[in-house]
Amino acid sequence: MAGNIILYDLPSIHKGSDKPSCFSLNPWKTRMVLNYKQIPYTTEWVEYPDLEPKMKELGVKANQPGTGWTDYTSPTIRLPDGKVIMNSANIAPVLEELHPSPPLHLDADLHGPITEAVENLAGVVWWDTLADVPSMLPPRSAKYFEDTRKETFGMTLKEFAAVKGGEQAWKTAAEPGGAAEKLGDLLTKHRKDEGPFVLGSQPSYGDFVAASFFDCFERCCKEDYEKMMALDARFKPLHAACRPWLKRDD
Numbered sequence: 001m002a003g004n005i006i007l008y009d010l011p012s013i014h015k016g017s018d019k020p021s022c023f024s025l026n027p028w029k030t031r032m033v034l035n036y037k038q039i040p041y042t043t044e045w046v047e048y049p050d051l052e053p054k055m056k057e058l059g060v061k062a063n064q065p066g067t068g069w070t071d072y073t074s075p076t077i078r079l080p081d082g083k084v085i086m087n088s089a090n091i092a093p094v095l096e097e098l099h100p101s102p103p104l105h106l107d108a109d110l111h112g113p114i115t116e117a118v119e120n121l122a123g124v125v126w127w128d129t130l131a132d133v134p135s136m137l138p139p140r141s142a143k144y145f146e147d148t149r150k151e152t153f154g155m156t157l158k159e160f161a162a163v164k165g166g167e168q169a170w171k172t173a174a175e176p177g178g179a180a181e182k183l184g185d186l187l188t189k190h191r192k193d194e195g196p197f198v199l200g201s202q203p204s205y206g207d208f209v210a211a212s213f214f215d216c217f218e219r220c221c222k223e224d225y226e227k228m229m230a231l232d233a234r235f236k237p238l239h240a241a242c243r244p245w246l247k248r249d250d
């Protein structure tokens with residue numbers, strides 16, 4: 001196949017830089033696979049309000065209900081043969097088939113439970129951090145993000161964070177048997193040898209699901225990232241071990 005894969009990702013612009021970089025949890029999962037397998041790819045930045053028209057132009061079918069935040073989402077990739085695939089869960093097996101080495105160990109089937117554990121934890125502690133997201137988006141994306149979330153939550157992101165976030169959320173996540181411990185357990189209890197990855201010494205897609213979440217927090221709000229790392233001692237070593245595949249962010 002000639003040409004590069006195109007990754008359609010959401011841009012963030014960090015203070016002091018005019019260069020877009022990625023930040024968002026789900027696109028990171030696909031980007032990590034591309035980085036890990038060293039597959040040549042080009043990023044095409046698509047701002048939030050442009051996602052739907054761009055995906056329609058590419059001929060993508062809308063997400064099945066419940067599989068994306070909206071009908072048309074990032075990540076989406078375009079393969080060199082012109083095939084377009086949306087949704088990180090659909091993209092991973094296709095990339096694995098086209099580029100089997102190094103492997104994602106999708107058959108270990110831990111990425112589903114890890115996704116669920118990540119979403120449970122995010123459901124508790126994501127709200128303060130979410131309110132910081134517009135400050136790192138380009139202006140049109142920031143406005144879209146504020147407006148659409150206001151419509152969903154019935155209040156502004158800051159108001160929503162005041163209701164759902166704060167120290168109580170972190171305390172709830174840290175409770176014994178709570179969302180943080182459940183994720184931490186999953187990150188270690190299936191190891192075949194000493195680690196640092198979910199399956200032991202071999203990286204797998206489950207690692208990328210967790211590391212995408214940690215990295216998204218780190219990029220959105222350093223203070224909240226440190227709070228997240230303090231929730232469970234098993235989080236930071238996994239994030240650190242995945243950093244080689246989190247370097248390329250554009």
Ligand SMILES: N[C@@H](CCC(=O)N[C@@H](CS)C(=O)NCC(=O)O)C(=O)O
Nearest residue numbers: 024026067068069070073074087088
């Ligand atoms: N399950 C989907 C979820 C994709 C998703 O919801 N992506 C978000 C970014 S993390 C998005 O594109 N949101 C568009 C919007 O909020 O309008 C996947 O893993 O690809």
